[in-house]
Amino acid sequence: MKSIATLSLVLLGASLALVLKPLLWLHPPAAPGLWSVYDATFRSAKYVDLTHTITPQIPVWEGFGPPAFSPAIAGRDIPGFIRKGERFTYEKHGFEAMRYALSTDQLGTQLDPPAHWAPEYPAIDELPATYAIRPLVVIDISQQVQADYGYSLQVSDIARFEQHYGRIPAGSVVFVRSDWSKDWPDPALATRHPFPGVSLAALKFLHLERHILFHGHEPLDTDATPTLEGESWLMHHGYAQAEGVANLDKVPPVGALVAIGFPKLGGGTGGYARYIAICPPDWKYGVSSSQIAEAPLPRSDKPLVFDASAGMRVRK
Template identity: 75%
Template sequence: MFCSFVRLAAPIAAALLGIAPISTAFAEDPGLWKVYNETLKGAKYVDLTHTITPNIPVWAGFGKSRFGQAAAGTDLEGFAKKGDTFTYEKHGFNASTYDLATDQLGTQLDPPAHWAPEYAAIDEIPATYAVRPLVVINIEDKVKTDAGYHLQVADITGFEEKHGRIPEGSVVFVRSGWYKKWPDPSLSTTRPFPGVSLDALKFLHLERKILFHGHEPLDTDTTPTLEGEHWLMHNGFAQAEGVANLDKVPETGALVAIGYPKFGGGVGGYARYIAICPPDWQYGVTVGAVPEAPLQKFDKPLHFDDKAGMRIR
């Protein structure tokens, strides 16, 4: 709308002021708007993120998280008394409380400070992580015959023989199929599970110089010392855990957008990963294909369900 207005208004203004017409180049989409309109607007978007609820699988050492309904923390004259739970009916709005037992919950971005305090915490991850080329290496067939299979260097070089060299600075996600049983609580204690070998991690970071890797399970490997995660964190590398829907994105040619809360000094990060796939990809949604502004109106309103421990429809 703004660009159309400029195209119409510029010649009129030029005539009234007696100056030369504005350059046609100036009226084109400026900067990266052109990239959005010509490429990203028609792309397919696939969410690679699990929804956080009180009952999702989590390492037993962290305990249980709880969701609740926010209440007034002080007397609000004529509106609410201290301790009153906010409701749509009485106050016109609602709010939630989250007692999260850990920042290692659900789909994550692990900053290296999770293990190594001399390296970056979650709020110190640079903004340049936001959008990167996405590579997906599929080991699902091998996991079907060996539930504890870990990505090997041979899997990476085999991938490159088919698809070409992994781009420097890219994000590499390892598809294992583990996520398909989510949110079965037994996932947090089921052994063995698929992982990524230390040799593969070193190859990806030191030889291919990727930004970070990610995997579907909640741990990097099954060694007694978690050697892969230990090496990553103590060398300043981040990683993604609990990634979902990797069977719904292409192995090459997509981007990944990354978002996460910026907790000061956070040593874990609840993350959201969105794959941005080519327009002809079979999965995902395009801009404008679903309600966005305004967002969808549902037949059933949200309400707090004591049994579920959260708001549901």
């Protein structure tokens, strides 16, 4: 029996070593807390920006004016340094800064808090800190939209998606791919009607049956109904939503995460948002940290200068 016990122990040891090795690789002892997760997953992940660049030329809903950018000027005299109203320059003052006149918070890629329509619900700065990173679901209706530009996401599209990819997880962010954003930044997008939408029934299903965190779409409105019934229902029931989302053809339908960022403007009714998809390392699109210069950042041959005709800083 001694030899049986010995052999069993040897086999047990070998099988434990075999199975423990990947566990140790996932959790090297030197990385405390969530750093091990970063090392195992995020260091080699592929990052895809889902955000439009905000410029004075982007499409904005016709009721609001466009934003205006200009170089920052001195708000007061600082003796021996600058006079009130004078522009800060790299040459004289060592730095430059920007001044923004933003006619609306409904600009570019957005995160609408419900206070945009319903003042009894949270403003942008009242959203909880847990709105930071989430599972990302991308439902593709671009084929339906090619056949009918005014198509809206239906509950049947969600059912078909779940048949292929499994149940949409609670707490996830669900973005609807329509390819509307392929024409961005054509100013005509601001008035093009109809446009691809998300039906009220689909929004109710996603929130009431699947308990998602929020949905997002490529156009600047949720649907083309006269009363904007989808956005109205969301906001008046305490739900946020994303608008003006981009690059949804560059992320997988399931398995990616989305990092959610926006400035914390007190009492704000809209969010100038940043959405970045974090995709598995073997995903075909996006960049990973190891592929690019991050710190220091790359130097350009063309300096950034304020161009009055573009109304913004450009490289030339």
